[in-house]
Amino acid sequence: MNRSASRSWWKTAAGLLLTAIMLFPVYWMLNVSFTRDQDMRKSPPDLFPVNGTLDGYRKVLDEQLPYLGTSLVIGLGTVLLTVALSAPAGYALAKLRPRGGGVLNFVLLAAQMIPGIIMAMGFYAIYLQLGLLQSVPGLIVADSTLAVPFGVLIFTAFMSGIPGELLQAAKTDGAGALRTFWSIVLPMSRNAVVTVSLFAFLWSWSDFVLASTLAGGGAHEPITLGIYHYIGNNNQEWNAIMATAVVASLPAAVILVLAQRYVAAGVTAGAVKD
């Protein structure tokens, strides 16, 4: 008991060290967000914001909070839409062997290679006709295009790991394809659902190109556009930009930690079932 506890302590220490290395750039961003203009390019730089300023944060808290709300709504909407579209498709491709499934796989690959700016131009033309420019639902649909091909491929890869015997058994019990999907495949794919959701959320959260083309100037703009308040045409206020990024990542970081706990919990539940 004692021995395993001390071994686990070492692992925690190593994990902390690795995380610290990984997050050093994030720390640096934090450092810059507190830095006064005249110290921004001090050489050598200060490792800590010794003459810190809260100017950046004052500005951000005054101006940026509504953008955060919009980004949250868009992120969650994108997650729902992405999972709803890609999970059934992944199931069909992995387990139902549709004719033409291979072609669809190729289309999904090609779809991901279309440059974001061309996608944005296409959406602009479509949305102009539909009157969806500058609307939150419109941006949710557009942002989901970043994640749907990924979602389908990931669901396919994970669902193909579900033992065929289980599905066969369900079929023998008289369950239809829909029922099998809903009560067997989906619950067993919890990890994939969480993975796809995480990335759908992250991509929509950090999207700029689609947001600027489709939502620029609207009543509800996401946080990536909010940052552009500090990027003037001749001048950039870096402490405010970095402060926005810090403030913007806090609520999302909480969501991430909670989601990861859920993955761990889901896994234990699955293991018990085995």
Add this chain to the structure above:
Amino acid sequence: MNHTTQLSDRRSAHGGNGAATAVPPPAAARAGRRPASQQWAAWGFLAPVTLYLALFYAYPLYRNIDLSLRNYTVRSFVQGDAPFTGPQNYLTVFDDPTFAPALFHTVVFTAVCLVAQYTLGLVLAVFFNQHFRLSATLRALFLVPWLLPLIVSASTWSWMLNSDSGVVNALLGAVGIGPVNWLTSPSWSLTSVIIANIWIGVPFNLVVLYSGLQSIPASLYEAAALDGANAWQRFWRITFPLLRPVSAITLLLGLVYTLKVFDIIWIMTKGGPADSSTTFATWSYQLGFGNLLPAFGPGAAVGNLLVVAALVFGLIYVKVQRKQALS
């Protein structure tokens, strides 16, 4: 054309090793005929996504191909009367002195990033799979870089790598290594953007591979431990083979995303100095949008070459999967 099927059956034959060896592998029996009802069900599940693809990708893809086949000037872009020129834009691109270096940088950038991201991601996934104190929280923190808008994370990197006031050179100086012109020297700029891109890509690989590890039944490891296999053997005999489908898709997606990377390079070096960090993705953007007078045609042509490259690798992926399924 049932690549996925073979992939899936292969996988279930593997995964079934522990749990269901009693059941004979049904692959051979079922592969021949596909019941019509199942086809209907399959396409029923696929219908939403197919419709979605047709609606939202067909037009942009058509636009990108159209742009590359016409002689677009800013005027004809707006007026919509660009003359059809066939492969002219592609020939222009092949002839451009930037072509060879851009190709070379794209290959190096993609290969190095892909290998490094996957290896680091896998090592970290195995490490975090050991359920020590704080493991879930620390793993979540690895994703924090993804929360930052790219303009912020890439600018932070160029901040840290600044020749004169960057923290990296300050730290190197502290241990007696002279300043490196990370972003401003033609021999270092590609390395710098590769480092930054690996940093961005590791969390993606970690999360997907970790989820894959989670799907491997713990009973297999227990059985192997009883048989006296050590950790190293358990990794190579159980983890690695069972992770193959997830690894393959991670690598394929990683490849596609790496080929496409442009924001990071653009923000950090603009592909320079002297084209020393230009890849196809940044070149495409440079041509299409990087100066005051856009050259949409050649820009789109370079973009389409990337689409073709991704498809070629997709084909290799499918071929390899099929070969493995047959072996």
Add this chain to the structure above:
Amino acid sequence: MRRTTGRRLTSAALTTVVAVVGTACSSGSGSSSAKGADSGTYTIWDPYPQFAKGSAWAKLLDGCGTKAGVKVKRTAFDTSDLSNKALLAAQQDNSADVLIVDNPVVSTLAEAGVLTTTEENKLDTSKVDPNLLAAGQSGGKTYGTPVGANTLALYYNKKVLKEAGVDIASVEDWPSLTAALAKVKGAGKKGITFSAIGTEEGSFQFLPWFWGSGAELTELDSAQAESALSLWKDWLTQGYAPNSVINNTQTTSWQEFASGDYAFAENGTWQLANAEKAGFDYGVLPIPASGGGNAASPTGGEFVTIPVQGDTGRYAVSQKLATCLTSTQNLYDTDNTLSYVAPTGEVQDKQVAANAALRPWVDAVKSAKGRTSDDLGTKYPKISEQMWKAVQAALSGAQSPKDALAKAQSAAQ
């Protein structure tokens, strides 16, 4: 023709979409096209995202709308994004009614047929300084009127110069400037910082030296051009300028100067407000030409333009809006907020009367030159791209200044 078919195809596809996504989108659509459903609403696009909703600039736009009897809907874009957005919107026949853009973009948009001429839109440009207006002219036509102008000069740190024993009056041409830099370096301080990044910003910053050498944009590989590039290159080699200039934006370069270590910084009018905050005594010096006198520097700043509309009846109101934005009092307020020099002599005098520190800038703007002037128009972007590439290649050591410029000239043809 092609466009209409394309559109019909899209809309056919779209009817289907509506059915599918319609439920999700039932809320919050409304007036989203740039023109809006309402003919009483006029749209204005500007490159000033830094001005939020309640700012003086936003209020000014609203006020001009009220005066013209219409409602104004304003959208602010990032500058580098705005020209692409304007082209895209024009392609879809969805242009803004009034468009405010960076001056070198005007000739590109005019070439694309996006902008109306002052003959069509009846904008009065008679009061504007001709050298500033030139940036918005191409093929003998004028496509807008400047909202303000800025240009480049050398800021200097009085304390650093004093410690190094440099008398600023002695700096009057390139050799004396280089000598001053050598003295500063000798005193343990840093010489000069500028921005040589691989974008239009880099060309903008290089132009005063390029023009100051006597070189012409039509001949990038002249001996004069080489001398200008060699000047920069030597500064880097000697350590008078930091290596980071190759990647510096004008903001980064300003931050370096604001650290108080540098003697000189090449930067623009818009930094005046920040200079006051820097916490040290500074002065401003016009950029010297190679053999003395002042070099011509490029004009910066935006133009108010009126894009082409399907409904030409809208121009009358758009013209009222544009005229209101560039009226004497409004120019004065706007240019003070932006830290710009006004484009008309009348307002410039007012600005100098209120703030004497603006005097050198007004002089610099008067002798400044548009980048697309000399009837270069849409040839400029191509030349400029090759120029910044040559600067980058030479400064990073990839090529000699001579080779880099020769390559640039042949590529810009």
